[in-house]
Amino acid sequence: MFYEGSIYRPPSEASSLILQVTVGCKHNQCTFCNMYKGKRYREKSYSEIKEIIKEGASLYPSAERIFLADGDALTLDTDLLVTILRELYATFPHLQRVGIYGGPLDILAKSPEELNRLRQHGLHIVYLGIESGSAEILKQIKKGVTPQDLITAGQRIVASGILLSCTVISGLGGKEYSKEHALETAKVVSAIDPHYLGTLTLMLEPEAPLLRQVKAGTFKLLNPWEILQELELMIKHLEVSNCIFRSNHASNYLTLKAHLPEEKETLLTALSDVIEQNRQDLLRPETWRGL
Numbered sequence: 001m002f003y004e005g006s007i008y009r010p011p012s013e014a015s016s017l018i019l020q021v022t023v024g025c026k027h028n029q030c031t032f033c034n035m036y037k038g039k040r041y042r043e044k045s046y047s048e049i050k051e052i053i054k055e056g057a058s059l060y061p062s063a064e065r066i067f068l069a070d071g072d073a074l075t076l077d078t079d080l081l082v083t084i085l086r087e088l089y090a091t092f093p094h095l096q097r098v099g100i101y102g103g104p105l106d107i108l109a110k111s112p113e114e115l116n117r118l119r120q121h122g123l124h125i126v127y128l129g130i131e132s133g134s135a136e137i138l139k140q141i142k143k144g145v146t147p148q149d150l151i152t153a154g155q156r157i158v159a160s161g162i163l164l165s166c167t168v169i170s171g172l173g174g175k176e177y178s179k180e181h182a183l184e185t186a187k188v189v190s191a192i193d194p195h196y197l198g199t200l201t202l203m204l205e206p207e208a209p210l211l212r213q214v215k216a217g218t219f220k221l222l223n224p225w226e227i228l229q230e231l232e233l234m235i236k237h238l239e240v241s242n243c244i245f246r247s248n249h250a251s252n253y254l255t256l257k258a259h260l261p262e263e264k265e266t267l268l269t270a271l272s273d274v275i276e277q278n279r280q281d282l283l284r285p286e287t288w289r290g291l
């Protein structure tokens, strides 16, 4: 497939056919993110998208899963998205699900009726980056939304019947806001009550603006043990009803998987054992980063 620039997709879409219907990220301001800094945002025309679908079908006619990229493809007009979904299910006879990234503002721009329509046409899952539930951290990282915006956006997806997968970023408040990050993020995630929750650990690529603050000494990164303690605090305060929790991204020091709330205590015990016994041997060495 021909893609414009680097392509990103959630870990759970690793086996999906990726179709790039937008380029870059409309917001593109977050200070920790470098994913689309080199791309100028644009929405592809329907004729371009039809060509992409045709190319995908010639290469992967048996695709069962499709992911629509780039960073916040849900920003596309609802009528266009419905047309794309119709075309996809008509073109790929084995297609079972379509996933997409949705920024909070893109979700809020869609009415409950529009989201319902998208679900009826086969939009199966939306991936929403919460990053943090702290108003202060959201402001500092220039996410462009408040905790309440995140809650309203997440709840709107859940209410539509589309699956919601959320991600939060450990260490995003640095040392100064670590506790607030854990507690406020737990509050926002609990209020949304998503179907899936994934954690990433803050990793800064050279183009990420936050790296300048780290180098200037105004943002202090957490060490691996502080990251795990922060995660432990967040999980302790999580109140979700039926959520698959994953901390298995390459950026994470420790791989964790659990079904919440049933396995909350098991998860917390696993975490505290690693922390209290100083089990450095269980941490991912490639993410040790010399701290």
Ligand code: SF4
Pocket: 025, 026, 027, 028, 029, 030, 033, 034, 035, 036, 071, 103, 129, 143
């Ligand atoms: S984190 Fe998401 S919304 Fe923020 S700049 Fe990166 S892709 Fe865009």
